[in-house]
Amino acid sequence: MSNISLDINGLYKAYKKNIIFTDANMSVKGGDCIALVGENGCGKSTLINIIANIIKLDKGTITFKIDDEEIPMNKAWEYVSYVPQHNSLIDTLSAYDNLLFWYQGDRKKLNQDIKEGFIKELGIDQYINKRVNRMSGGMQKRVSIACALANNPRILLLDEANASLDIVCKLQIQKMLQKYAAMGNIVIHSTHEEGDIGVCNKIFYIADQKITEVPMTSLKDIFKDKL
């Protein structure tokens, strides 16, 4: 699989007078499973949205490369998928229809993925024709992640996607994310969960308008100054 990298340099972002980032930097490459941590309101979701090209940055650059070839950010949506905190599913439709809604490739390949690909690993193949509004919260989250994965993105962004799920569901999703990153993709997960951090290979801590890579450790250690 081709090598990818994502570099953020000199990021500045403010909402009116509320400055979120000043000269923030971040560099990740294919195979990285990143945990974004920080206090509430520090800018985790903003960073995810900036990478997803949903929010525009005020200053700085984001460089996304595939095999050293730079991809303009307005074209990056073809390679980036995003799992929002709250499911963006159409709840009156089945899981399969929701997948079709977000999937842009060949339908045969999607069916193949449902039978034996990552979508099967999410365990939704047996519920594929069930309506979303008749599924449990955990199952809906799996479908939401499956929708994001359907297009085989090179960068998968998750915004507190594991919040309020039961432990079994969390573990399954964590395992799947780890595996997905190991295939040469980038997974960036904004989280407050110790378990999510455990499956990542890098932690970026957002505080004081900066993004800092911290050594692999527990959340308690990261936040010890605040406690």
Added chain:
Amino acid sequence: MSKSYKSQFYRIIFKKSMRDIPRILGVILIVAILCATLVLGVVAIFGEDVAKINAAYVFEDEDDWFSVGLKYMAKGANVNLRKYDKDDAIDALYDKEVAAVLIINDGDESDSINPSLPVDSVKVMYYDSDQFITSMFGTIVNAGVSDYLVLNATRKAIKVTDPDYSRPDVNDMEDVLMDYLIGRNHCYKRVVFYDSGDIPIKHYYLGNGMALIILLSASVAMGFTKNDEKNFVKTAKRTGISKFDLFMAKYAPFMGLFSIIAVIGMAVFQYISWDELYVEGLLATFIATLVLLSLVILIHEIVPDKTVSTLCCIFASIIGMFLSGNIIPHSFLPDVIAQISDFVITKYPTRMYGQSFFGQINYATMGYAAIGLVITFGLTFLVSFVRGKMSYENS
């Protein structure tokens, strides 16, 4: 975004819309029951009385002939005739309970057809200050006098040709004969004009009821489409769906469903009423529904919160309907409200519904409604575009 994905996108949206039908129908049904109660109440209060003039009559020796005549008048004319004693009738006139008093003399029936005898067959008393009612009643009385002359001439003819003819009671045959004798309805078509427009009161309130049902049920049903709209917009952007496609996906099925339901409802009414369909009326219903829905969508676009926007829609619908004179007719309200109503968008679609129910479309009203539709929909698209940007930035 590829063409095949775009068609897949719209296919899924269509499927979603089909799934929304049961709950939209459920909302329409509930709102329809509430509105029907309201409209029936308003019709009960205003409907009958605004269409007819109250008048008193004094006739001490009322006979069968007169009863038949009264029965006929109650059916065909716009006058409610009530029997009074002479003094009570004059009091009622002063109190404006009645617009006029008819005092019918008990003289020989030949008096009225013999101009040489100085006898008043009927004395008509008006209240001087109410010029409009007086003039209108005068016209009705003139017609009534002609009828009365024909009636008396007939009575005379029967008595002359068959002096032994007796009539123990009023029966249906007399009713039919009377209908042909005073055959106004056989000679011309009666068209009634109301200050609320060029449609009869029944159709006017039917139109108002339909508009209220569409407005309120669309306000509630719009809430369904707003679930997790922010995330929906974000994820849609990830797939490269354009703002226009997203806008269409959000609202086109909603507008399509409501318009189809409204047109089918109107078609059923027309078919039951006339055994045929009035195509212009169906087209007017379609346009009127789009206008009302565009108003609901505009409010939902301006107000992001689902609950607040639904409440705003309901509030705006009721205020709009009131200002348009659709809840209480303008004749009961200050003149300034009638002047404002020309600029209230709900006025035109409501009238178009009424005209469709009546079977007579006013193309000028349709033109105003179409202009309103373009303006409202344009504003909606503009707000949607601006708010789409804002929602990204505020997330």
